[in-house]
Amino acid sequence: MKKLFSLMIVLALTGCAAMEPYEERDVQRDAGLAIQEVYERALPTLSENKQRHFAQRLYRLTGEQRWRALNYVYSERLLARLEKDIVGLAEPGTAARSRAIIVADYSQLTTKQRARRAMLGEWGDRLRSRAAVPTGPGRVSRLATGP
Secondary structure, three states, X not given: OHHHHHHHHHHHHHHHHHHHHXXXXXXXXXXXXXXXXXXXXXXXXXXXXXHHHHHHHHHHHHOOHXXXXXXXXXXXXXXXXXHHHHHHOOOOOHHHHHHHHHHXXXXXXXXXXXHHHHHHHHHHHHHXXXXXXXXXXXXXXXXXXXX
């Protein structure tokens, strides 16, 4: 009789343990749906870059192809900007000016942002202090670091 009672207790506890993941999945699914609802509602009010960011998150959450369109639009903008930047690098001093603008405009609200800004500034100083960087035995590549 004791064994039967023990077996019933074990089976009851096993049943409870087996039910928990389903409840947990329901909670996770509900949280995902709530996040999706907030993102979808906010999407039209966001900047293009934020729209791309949240569309990427929505795509990861749902796997729905409709969210890929915003990422495609972003990739087209990025390619156009990169082409312009690459062409601009042929002009002496462009890289140094761009770097200076990026460092000057970098946010300094948090400790992490201030540290990152300082690091970016140091990289610029290091690059400007070198006239050339060796790229192999006996070869030197000039850096476009400006005056």
